[in-house]
Amino acid sequence: xxxxxxxxxxxxxxxxxxxxxxxxxxxxxxxxxxxxxxxxxxxxxxxxxxxxxxxxxxxxxxxxxxxxxxxxxxxxxxxxxxxxxxxxxxxxxxxxxxxxxxxxxxxxxxxxxxxxxxxxxxxxxxxxxxxxxxxxxxxxxxxxxxxxxxxxxxxxxxxxxxxxxxxxxxxxxxxxxxxxxxxxxxxxxxxxxxxxxxxxxxxxxxxxxxxxxxxxxxxxxxxxxxxxxxxxxxxxxxxxxxxxxxxxxxxxxxxxxxxxxxxxxxxxxxxxxxxxxxxxxxxxxxxxxxxxxxxxxxxxxxxxxxxxxxxxxxxxxxxxxxxxxxxxxxxxxxxxxxxxxxxxxxxxxxxxxxxxxxxxxxxxxxxxxxxxxxxxxxxxxxxxxxxxxxxxxxxxxxxxxxxxxxxxxxxxxxxx
Amino acid sequence: xxxxxxxxxxxxxxxxxxxxxxxxxxxxxxxxxxxxxxxxxxxxxxxxxxxxxxxxxxxxxxxxxxxxxxxxxxxxxxxxxxxxxxxxxxxxxxxxxxxxxxxxxxxxxxxxxxxx
Numbered sequence: 255x256x257x258x259x260x261x262x263x264x265x266x267x268x269x270x271x272x273x274x275x276x277x278x279x280x281x282x283x284x285x286x287x288x289x290x291x292x293x294x295x296x297x298x299x300x301x302x303x304x305x306x307x308x309x310x311x312x313x314x315x316x317x318x319x320x321x322x323x324x325x326x327x328x329x330x331x332x333x334x335x336x337x338x339x340x341x342x343x344x345x346x347x348x349x350x351x352x353x354x355x356x357x358x359x360x361x362x363x364x365x366x367x368x369x370x371x372x373x374x375x376x377x378x379x380x381x382x383x384x385x386x387x388x389x390x391x392x393x394x395x396x397x398x399x400x401x402x403x404x405x406x407x408x409x410x411x412x413x414x415x416x417x418x419x420x421x422x423x424x425x426x427x428x429x430x431x432x433x434x435x436x437x438x439x440x441x442x443x444x445x446x447x448x449x450x451x452x453x454x455x456x457x458x459x460x461x462x463x464x465x466x467x468x469x470x471x472x473x474x475x476x477x478x479x480x481x482x483x484x485x486x487x488x489x490x491x492x493x494x495x496x497x498x499x500x501x502x503x504x505x506x507x508x509x510x511x512x513x514x515x516x517x518x519x520x521x522x523x524x525x526x527x528x529x530x531x532x533x534x535x536x537x538x539x540x541x542x543x544x545x546x547x548x549x550x551x552x553x554x555x556x557x558x559x560x561x562x563x564x565x566x567x568x569x570x571x572x573x574x575x576x577x578x579x580x581x582x583x584x585x586x587x588x589x590x591x592x593x594x595x596x597x598x599x600x601x602x603x604x605x606x607x608x609x610x611x612x613x614x615x616x617x618x619x620x621x622x623x624x625x626x627x628x629x630x631x632x633x634x635x636x637x638x639x640x641x642x643x644x645x646x647x648x649x650x651x652x653x654x655x656x657x658x659x660x661x662x663x664x665x666x667x668x669x670x
Numbered sequence: 671x672x673x674x675x676x677x678x679x680x681x682x683x684x685x686x687x688x689x690x691x692x693x694x695x696x697x698x699x700x701x702x703x704x705x706x707x708x709x710x711x712x713x714x715x716x717x718x719x720x721x722x723x724x725x726x727x728x729x730x731x732x733x734x735x736x737x738x739x740x741x742x743x744x745x746x747x748x749x750x751x752x753x754x755x756x757x758x759x760x761x762x763x764x765x766x767x768x769x770x771x772x773x774x775x776x777x778x779x780x781x782x783x784x785x786x
Contacts, residue, residue: 379760426782427671429759 265309269302272318277395280323282371283364284330286430291371291392291420297329298322323364368393369484370430372477376444377428384419385448386455391416393480394473404455404470442485446494446550449477453498471502482537492541493551499534500557503527515657519600523564531561549585552577556593571601588618592625599628604635623652627662634666642666672714672756672783673763678776679750684721699771707755707766716753747776754783 277298284294301322315321374380375388387405390396402412422428433441453474475498482491507525510516538554547555556577563569578594591614599607611629619625630645646666653659686692700718707713722741729736741748750772757763760780767778 377760379764427673427759427763429761431761 261313262310265314266306268309268314268318269305272305272322273302273395276319276322278368278371278393279364279366280319280326281392281395282367283323284326285374285392286367286370288330289427289430290424291374292417292424293330293333294326295392297326297333300329301325319364366484367430368480370432372445372481373433373441374423374428374430376441376448377423378441378444379426379428380419380422381415384415385444386451387412387416388419389448389477390452390470390473393477396470396473401470404452438488439490442481442488442490443549445481446490449474449481450494450498450550452477453501471498471505474498475502489541489544489546490548490550492537493548493554496534496538496541496554497550497557499530499537500554500561503530503534503561509657513657515655515661517661518560519569526561526564528564531564534558534561547580547584549581552581552584556581569600571597575601588614588622589624592622592628596628599632599635604632608632608636621652623649626652630662630666634668671759671763672754673760674781674783675716675753675755675763675767675770676749676779676781677751677753677770677772678745678747678778679772680747680776683772683775684748684750687721696771703770704753706769707753710766712755712757712766714754714756716751718751719749721750722748750776 280298281291281294284297285291288294304325305318305322309315371392372389375392376385380388387398387401390401391398398413398416399409401416402409405412432438452470455470475495478491478495478498482495485491503526504518504521506527507521507523508516516522534554535558538551538558541551542555556574559570559573559577575594575597578590578597581590582594592611595607595610598610608629611625611632614625626645626649630642630649633642633645643666646662650659650662650666653662683696686696689696704713704716725741727738727740727742729738753770755763755766757766760782763780767773767780770778772778
């Protein structure tokens with residue numbers, strides 16, 4: 255390898271590392287000054303291009319982030335000067351120019367504004383469907399095509415939604431700020447839900463068989479750690495992180511060696527990740543010390559009971575049923591009601607579980623796969639073969655994952 | 671930043687304007703709201719509008735004038751008035767919009783004004 259090539263490789267690696275570790279911090283910092291996410295991203299993209307050009311010649315600077323920030327700011331200032339008097343854009347940019355002139359050599363650490371950016375992405379004035387993609391793009395720097403494939407839309411469609419959302423942030427004057435105390439719980443819930451949606455994307459395609467469904471689990475856990483770290487006093491952040499870690503710990507156990515789907519109660523606990531379970535338990539324990547159980551803490555606690563099977567060899571279904579009762583009180587979703595029914599069935603028999611399922615209104619269950627899978631399972635256990643078969647068919651037709659379909663077909667053929 | 675709060679009122683609310691039993695409460699609420707905006711020093715302008723049955727909608731497509739009796743959009747809630755306010759950001763605008771009497775019965779829409 256010639257010296258030039260080695261330099262170049264080193265520079266590319268340094269740029270990539272800087273991109274991964276500081277992209278979100280740089281976007282957040284620049285955008286929080288201008289409210290303009292798009293121009294912050296564009297300026298930063300230019301700065302990375304400039305880095306790839308300059309660093310092989312000059313060597314990687316001592317503070318790559320500061321270097322990138324300085325270049326990006328110059329680009330923003332140039333853009334502001336060239337902008338024909340589109341007053342809306344020029345106004346916030348002026349702040350950047352003034353700041354840069356006061357502090358032309360920004361070598362010291364700059365503030366971490368990523369939390370503000372997360373609150374902007376999950377602002378109630380932003381369409382709920384675009385909040386998760388917006389976070390993934392602005393905080394993690396994922397490109398629209400990658401995000402689009404996880405959410406099963408075309409890259410062009412996703413790109414358009416993101417552009418529209420960023421224009422709204424800028425033109426509707428959404429503030430980069432941590433919400434005030436009285437608003438914080440509800441605003442944080444929106445941030446956490448958007449992160450959890452990223453985790454859930456591609457959840458069913460555990461084996462990664464379909465590259466289009468490649469999920470964003472790692473990215474979501476990264477965002478979860480970020481929020482939990484930046485808002486240490488908010489227990490729900492730790493609760494969400496614990497929940498995601500518990501689920502992630504079981505990824506390898508969700509398929510057997512032949513690639514077949516394995517339901518939680520039949521998973522081989524030896525295939526669960528102990529370090530992830532331990533971290534999840536620590537996070538949950540820390541969160542629950544405050545004594546304010548919220549939705550994510552309760553969901554994590556349910557997963558924690560499941561995780562105990564690795565130690566005790568059995569599952570405490572009464573405890574799970576009780577936690578689901580609590581969950582239904584704070585977040586009455588159809589998922590919680592179905593989970594509660596499943597736990598009751600295990601703890602007190604299939605008939606009790608089936609009774610609990612009757613609480614779900616017909617319109618809510620029509621296209622909800624877990625409802626039909628559980629109903630089929632319970633009817634079969636109660637010897638109601640023909641009704642069970644109908645429910646299995648419905649569950650199969652609603653499953654997106656081939657391995658889950660095969661599992662359900664297999665179950666429907668088993669004897670009660 | 672300047673924002674316009676568009677006040678969409680239900681037929682019942684619009685009826686309250688002239689209903690002997692309800693009009694004092696109706697006008698009292700809007701007078702108090704308008705005064706609060708003025709006292710906060712953020713009121714730029716605004717107007718209350720006569721009810722939609724007094725509206726006339728006009729189109730001049732292809733040079734041909736077409737005039738129609740009634741409001742532009744037939745909807746349950748109708749535009750009853752608007753306020754223009756000047757506040758630092760959308761959250762502040764939404765906080766003020768939430769206090770508008772129509773927010774709890776009809777709906778209020780908040781839009782940033784075009785910069786001029």
